[in-house]
Amino acid sequence: MSASSTSGYEVVHLAALPGVPCPCGTARRGLAEVADYPGTIHLTEISTxxxxxxxxxxxxxxYILECAEDAQMQLDDARIDLKPGMLVMIRPGTRHRAIGQMKILNIVYPKFDPSDEWFDD
Known part of the structure; x- marks a missing residue:
């Protein structure tokens, strides 16, 4: 069972959700169908x-769960080094990509909407 609902809480097994292709790699998106939760939480495998x-x-x-020692994040024209346990909050309008293979938890507000993914090319 990947998700269950009761009157006071929700339970989601992110690893059991189907993976969906995204610009970063593959995302497993939790809480998307829960109307009273304002966002989504994704378990994302970042590809190279x-x-x-x-x-x-x-x-x-x-939230960086796992990454190689040389993992980085491009944020507009800057690059930052990453390591497990770090949080990187990305505001709307900031061009971004993870560099290197990694596993992250992505907390998205408001709920993820694939029509709000934009590319410069």
Whole structure:
């Protein structure tokens, strides 16, 4: 069972959800169908060919679960080194991509909307 609902709480097994292709790699998106939760939480496997993109409305927060020692994040024209346990909050309009393979938890507000993925090319 990947999700269950009761009157006071929700339970989601992110790893059991189907993976969906995204500009970063593959995302397993939790709580999307829960009407009274204002966002979504994604377990995302970042691939080595993640695409630079941005969102006009969405704020994303990446929590780095696993990554290589040389993993980085491109945020507009800056690059920052990453390590497990770090949080990176990405405001709307910030062009971003993860560099290197990694596994992250992505907390998205408001709820993820694939029509709010934008590319410069």
């Amino acid at each position: 060919d993640a695409k630079l993109h941005y969102h006009k409305r969405l704020t994303e927060t990446y």
